[in-house]
Amino acid sequence: MNIPLDTVLTASPRQPVNQFALFNRLRQNLFKNAWSEFRGSSVVRPITILISSIIVITFVFGLSLGGFYFFIFEMKMPPHGFIIEMLVGLLFFSLGVLLVFSGGLILHGSLFSAAETAFLLSKPVDADQVFAYKFQGAIAFSSWAFLLVGGPILIAYALMAGVPWYFYLALPLFFLGFVLLPGSLGAILCFLLVNYLPKQRKQLLILAIVVLLVAVAAWIYYVVRENRALTRSIEPLSEAATQLINRISFARSVWLPSGWVARGLLAAARGDLLSSLYYLALVWSNGLMLYLVAAWTSTHLYRRGFNRVSTGGDIRRKHGGAWLDRGLSLLLPFxxxxxxxxxxxxxxxxxxxxxxxxxxxxxxxxxxxxxxxxxxxxxxxxxxxxxxxxxxxxxxxxxxxxxxxxxxxxxxxxxxxxxxxxxxxxxxxxxxxxxxxxxxxxxxxxxxxxxxxxxxxxxxxxxxxxxxxxxxxxxxxxxxxxxxxxxxxxxxxxxxxxxxxxxxxxxxxxxxxxxxxxxxxxxxxxxxxxxxxxxxxxxxxxxxxxxxxxxxxxxxxxxxxxxxxxxxxxxxxxxxxxxxxxxxx
Amino acid sequence: MIQLDHVTKSYGTKTAVSDLCLDIGPGELFAFLGPNGAGKTTTIKMMCGLLFPTSGTVRIGGFDMVREGEKARPLLSYVPDQPFLYEKLTGREFLQFISDMYGLPPEYGQERIATVIRQFNLEAFVDDLTERYSHGMRQRTVFASALVHEPKVLIVDEPTVGLDPYSVRQFKDLMRQQAQQGTTVFLSSHSLDVVEELADRMAIINYGKLVGCGTLESLRNQAAVDGSLEKIFLTLTLPDDLRSEVV
Structure with missing residues (x-):
């Protein structure tokens, strides 16, 4: 059959596609159907989930309430002071570090291994739109625990410190703005690793072992040296506490997002609305900026990375590690x-x-x-x-x-x-x-x-x-x-x-x-x-x-x-x- | 419509596809054959833009799949050997999603969805969640979704696996009908009888290299054998020692 190419290409009507709206509709449909299935299922299920969440929240809330009571009323710490700000900073810093890695790992799975990804990438959708869709899912999935733990802690603080009403309003806004930062950083790291990590696995393994050994050696040297110094001079408690505070006060640094959140939340707690809004704007503007960088990275590196992940190794790679299996087998003679x-x-x-x-x-x-x-x-x-x-x-x-x-x-x-x-x-x-x-x-x-x-x-x-x-x-x-x-x-x-x-x-x-x-x-x-x-x-x-x-x-x-x-x-x-x-x- | 120009694809040190050249015109039903691991799926994934050639160019409708993928992808539909469906969408919602994704105007999209639902007899289950579908229902829904936007190139990988005889018959009619309407059909299959019945031309690939391409008659000449496609296929793909035993 001989059909002219021009005739074939101009056959059916098309209109521009708003891909953002398209993925939103998809998410809404998926959620709606999952919700109606959930509602239709036995009541045991939702009640168990509710009770489980209440137990976890109550436990974290009760513990935090006791802790803040001890700090503020027993130890007479200023409720809006430096120590509390540092603790809030430390909370966000630790959760942020966890989010960088867990978000990156979850994104790697959903961007490069999921069947849905191959389906979407073969369709006429932009790589950054697929990334945005998967990013939202991965961040929601990896940060729910963040909310479950962080929320009760900060509400307990708010109750003990007697904060103004807008602190409660600022809390979710700071949370949402903050998760964009570690989430986007995790995504950028994920794209860079997938695209530029050397393909030779053996060389990579050797490099990782060398880096690990050097790090362990440096750490042992540092700990031994410090231990000797401590043995020589036994410091009074207050001095040790100051040293401890100095070591962890980096978490409220003005250069770190955890510091912006801590300062912003404490400003809201003090009633300094303007300062709080300034830090909120700082968190959101940087979060959105980093998200844009991640989306820009995805336009350039997503499809390339997908190709590299699919074809990075040999087509029929021999999976080693049989010695590990043999070792395990030897441990199981019984x-x-x-x-x-x-x-x-x-x-x-x-x-x-x-x-x-x-x-x-x-x-x-x-x-x-x-x-x-x-x-x-x-x-x-x-x-x-x-x-x-x-x-x-x-x-x-x-x-x-x-x-x-x-x-x-x-x-x-x-x-x-x-x-x-x-x-x-x-x-x-x-x-x-x-x-x-x-x-x-x-x-x-x-x-x-x-x-x-x-x-x-x-x-x-x-x-x-x-x-x-x-x-x-x-x-x-x-x-x-x-x-x-x-x-x-x-x-x-x-x-x-x-x-x-x-x-x-x-x-x-x-x-x-x-x-x-x-x-x-x-x-x-x-x-x-x-x-x-x-x-x-x-x-x-x-x-x-x-x-x-x-x-x-x-x-x-x-x-x-x-x-x-x-x-x-x-x-x-x-x-x-x-x-x-x-x-x- | 589909052009592969000296395409090579390597996985690490192994070459999956080597210097492959194909030129397939509009309305042609082209079959792509080869033993397991010959490089068929790799070639198909390069045609869909999922993998990039190590060297050479893949063009769909004249557009380079790597540099102008956003112009090429709207023209094609790909039905993989293990098709994907959103488990928490109904068949109708999935078809609507595909229609919206390809930018069909709302009214025209509804018309097309109704047409493919009828064409593939989906009425009985199209409003159920796809997680409850049987293999055959899934296959029919995936085919319906592949055709809802009237693709100019239809790439199908192992389409008849798990289908009952009636569905295979329907599939064959559908492929022929699509080609007659001007769609280029690229069919990868191990079902040599289906291919022999349907294909205008076919290519045989072995260890990533093209070992034969053309009509059935032309392949007979290339293989220097007379007889069925099975005999030609075995002659062109088996090593010498096995060939004398089997063919």
């Missing part, structure tokens, strides 16, 4: 070969997904950074009871990380098997083995990571050896219970429709698992580590204390916590196995 294979399969899937292990590394790295800095801030400067309290708080922080890990990565495992479950179903393995396999995989990973973090924390705080034992036993019981809960609830309330693990984790079953896990965490730590830390708080010097195991309450607490762990494991796994055996695939 597991039957079939279950061991399932564990290694889950491990391979995990380590080959940068989005998954990246988040674990990020959170663990931040905790290690914090633990290592604790030493410089407190040892020899602050009295023993404080050190004791901080080690308990560190145990809770590690427990929260474990609960986040099991909720985010272990709970979705069974749901992710859903569409290909027939394959596992045909293998000569019982479903019990599948459950125990996932439990062992989770238990091993969680125990190794959490034990490492806890040992670092206790060594840095120079805690007694017995403290380390109590903490490690608590970690073991926590790992077992949290893993069993994640696997068990994962089998009881799976989500076979969703293929994105992060979305499975924030669904109904994931939220329920998180709440049960948090409850288990509080009770276990309360039973196992709580009595011992309470005893220690009454002792002026830990060296004067007889062995902890002679205190009946401590030993009884450890026993009760271990029993709770065993019951949780048996109950969760058995309920999970029953649910799994009833399922049809």
């Amino acid at each position: 597991v039957d070969p079939g279950t061991r294979l399932l564990i290694i399969k889950d491990f391979r899937t995990f380590r080959r997904d940068p989005q998954q292990f990246g988040q674990v590394l990020l959170l663990s790295g931040m905790l290690i950074l914090y633990f290592s800095n604790i030493k410089r801030m407190f040892v020899r400067d602050i009295e023993w009871p404080f050190q004791n309290g901080i080690s308990l708080l560190n145990l809770i922080a590690v427990g929260l990380l474990m609960s986040a890990y099991t909720g985010r990565f272990i709970y979705p495992l069974l749901s992710l098997e859903g569409r290909k479950f027939w394959l596992l179903g045909l293998l000569p393995l019982s479903r019990d083995q599948l459950m125990w396999g996932k439990f062992t995989f989770s238990m091993m990973g969680t125990t190794l990571l959490a034990s490492l973090l806890m040992v670092v924390s206790d060594v840095m705080l120079e805690m007694p050896f017995e403290a380390m034992i109590v903490h490690l036993v608590t970690i073991l019981v926590l790992a077992a219970g949290l893993s069993a809960l994640a696997v068990g609830v994962g089998a009881l309330l799976p989500n076979f429709r969703e293929s994105d693990p992060s979305k499975i984790a924030v669904g109904f079953g994931g939220t329920l698992n998180l709440i049960i896990s948090l409850g288990y965490l509080v009770v276990t730590i309360g039973l196992m580590a709580g009595p011992w830390h309470l005893f220690l708080a009454t002792v002026p010097n830990p060296e004067e204390m007889t062995s902890i195991f002679f205190y009946p309450v401590v030993a009884f607490g450890l026993f009760c916590g271990s029993c709770l762990g065993v019951i949780t494991v048996l109950l969760s796994i058995n309920l999970g196995i029953r649910a799994l055996n009833r399922m049809e695939f």
Whole structure:
């Protein structure tokens, strides 16, 4: 057939497209349909989500209210003064750093790996519009926790400090303006890394190891030098506190967005509306400017980066790391070969997904950074009871990380098997083995990571050896219970429709698992580590204390916590196995 | 309508497509064949602007896909082997989204949506969320969305996988009808019987290199064999030792 090209190209009528409005309509439709499905579902689901949110908000709010009461009314700190401003700055700085990395990681997944992206990029839409659409989703997804934690803290402050009404109005505006900055920075970093990171993975790995080794060496040198200096001159408490404040006062620097937010919010709290508006304008103008830079970067680097991600490596890249699998296999001699294979399969899937292990590394790295800095801030400067309290708080922080890990990565495992479950179903393995396999995989990973973090924390705080034992036993019981809960609830309330693990984790079953896990965490730590830390708080010097195991309450607490762990494991796994055996695939 | 001019695409050190030249005119139904991993999907992704050629040029409707992609993309529709649908949209909302994306005027868009709904028998489920669709329903919705804006180039990757015989028949009629209306149809498939029945011309690619291109008769001459497309395909793609056993 011979048809002239001009005739073909001018066939059907077209009009200019407002792509911004187009994506808005898409988002509205998706939201509307998801909402009507949500409303049509059982009331248990929305009520559980509501109760879960209320528990988290109340907990953070209550804790913050107590903290600000202590600062403002007990310690007589000025409610609009330098220290509070610095604390607010520190809050925004830490959350901002977290947002840069988590936003960047989520954006990487949604811009370069999602099926939707390939669909959209083959259509007549601009790269920056696709970026804008995905950016909004990623930022909303990565900053909801930011609002859930930051909101109650600042409202607690507002109530204690007695601020004017417009502080409450300024709060969400500062929040929204602020998230644009780390979000855009994360996006720009993501585009630059995707486009310019060297393709040779081995060279890159060697470079990363060298940088890491140099950084660790420098850090050890710095800590040792500082420790010697501290040993030579034991400073009074006030001087140590001043030193601590100096170290963290960078967070309210006038050059940092966290500083603008802190100054702006404190100005609103003082009743200085004009200054507050000035800082609000500063946050928004810089946020929007950085967002524009990110959007401009996307016009030039998005399609190029997509091409590079799709074809960066060899077409049939050999995936190495078999030694890691062999190492894991050697650690599991007590597991039957079939279950061991399932564990290694889950491990391979995990380590080959940068989005998954990246988040674990990020959170663990931040905790290690914090633990290592604790030493410089407190040892020899602050009295023993404080050190004791901080080690308990560190145990809770590690427990929260474990609960986040099991909720985010272990709970979705069974749901992710859903569409290909027939394959596992045909293998000569019982479903019990599948459950125990996932439990062992989770238990091993969680125990190794959490034990490492806890040992670092206790060594840095120079805690007694017995403290380390109590903490490690608590970690073991926590790992077992949290893993069993994640696997068990994962089998009881799976989500076979969703293929994105992060979305499975924030669904109904994931939220329920998180709440049960948090409850288990509080009770276990309360039973196992709580009595011992309470005893220690009454002792002026830990060296004067007889062995902890002679205190009946401590030993009884450890026993009760271990029993709770065993019951949780048996109950969760058995309920999970029953649910799994009833399922049809 | 589709021009590939000495196109090469490398993945790291491996070459997926090597010095490929194709020139496909308006209204032509062109089939693209090759064994697994021969470079078909890579070629298609370059034609859609998802991948960039390492060297050479891909033109759609005369526009360079890398430099003038924004002018080329409105002309084409791509139906991949694993098509995408928004799970939380109904079929009708998805078709509306595509219509808006291609800038069809509202009334004309509604007319087109109604036409493709009828054409693909979507009436029974078009207002349900696509997450509830079966494989066949999904395929039909994706085809409907690919045609709602009347593309000038239709690129289809493995379209008949999982379709029942009636749907395959419908698909074949549709492809022929599209070509007759002036749409260039680029069809990548392993179903040699479908290709043999439909295609005006076909190209066979092996290890990224073009090993044969033309009408069925011309391919017979190139392969120096007489017989079906299957025999030609195996002759041109199998290594010598296997060829003597199979062909």
